[in-house]
Amino acid sequence: MxxxxxxxxxxxxxxIAVNAQDYPQGYFRSPLDIPIFLSGNFGEIRSNHFHAGLDMKTESVEGKNIYAVADGYVSRIKIGQGGYGKALYVTHPNGYTSVYAHLQSYEGEIGEYVLKAQYKKESYEIELFPGKNALLITKGDVIALSGNSGGSGGPHLHFELRETDTETPVNPLLFGFDIKDxxxxxxxxxxxxxxxxxxxxxxxxxxxxxxxxxxxxxxxxxxxxxxxxxxxxxxxxxxxxxxxxxxxxxxxxx
Ligand SMILES: [Zn+2]
Known part of the structure; x- marks a missing residue:
């Protein structure tokens, strides 16, 4: 000018400059079995960062079933007092990793795996990389219960999709989740x-x-x-x- x-x-x-055709549509199911309403979306400005995922509302309560959005394996488990609180990372064969944060608890085999590791380390806070063959996941498995752990201002699920290789978060709305807007x-x-x-x-x-x-x-x-x-x-x-x-x-x- x-x-x-x-x-x-x-x-x-x-x-929204959507190039949804660049991303697999319908590959990932919803991580919830209730309609998805968002209290936060991707790229939103936060006090010191851009929000890297979607905040999905859980009807103001904890304990909602969290489902694996696709087949894969648990590649990382991190429990901290702050940040993502109890977080779970599932790596999928299509090049993406799904991330579920602020969880209340881990379900089934994952829960047992975590508890064992916590006793072994004698620590609540823990970070684990189970590897490709330890915790295999099928699409639709209940992998956790939703919560409010870590730096969370109320019960919700913080959900991300990242490129597995680069860990770059991608806007989950580009993958065809059923969210009305x-x-x-x-x-x-x-x-x-x-x-x-x-x-x-x-x-x-x-x-x-x-x-x-x-x-x-x-x-x-x-x-x-x-x-x-x-x-x-x-x-x-x-x-x-x-x-x-x-x-x-x-x-x-x-
Ligand atoms: Zn969030």
């Missing part, structure tokens, strides 16, 4: 940040936070005279059907 004077009549369109995100404010000495908005390089009018995907900013180098920011929240929680947006295009 350098050296261009622009008279703005802005409207914005925000959407036809409510458009809401843009609250736009921030206009002229680069000091190099840009200006309405004649100054002071940052401006402007409340937007409009809704349902169409917003008006009014008239703003800008020149030079300008950075912009948006304050956006996204609600999903059936839940009052404020989630974040995964990506923004302007």
């Amino acid at each position: 350098n050296k261009i004077k622009i008279l703005f009549f802005y409207f914005f369109c925000i959407q 036809d409510i458009k995100p809401t843009i609250k404010k736009i921030g206009i940040y002229p680069v000091p000495g190099k840009g200006s908005a309405n004649g100054s390089d002071n940052p401006k936070l402007i409340e937007l009018s409009g809704g349902n995907g169409v917003y008006k900013l009014g008239t703003l005279k800008m020149s030079g180098q300008i950075a912009m920011g948006l304050e956006v929240l996204d609600k999903l059907n059936g839940s009052s929680n404020r989630c974040g947006v995964y990506s923004i295009e302007l």
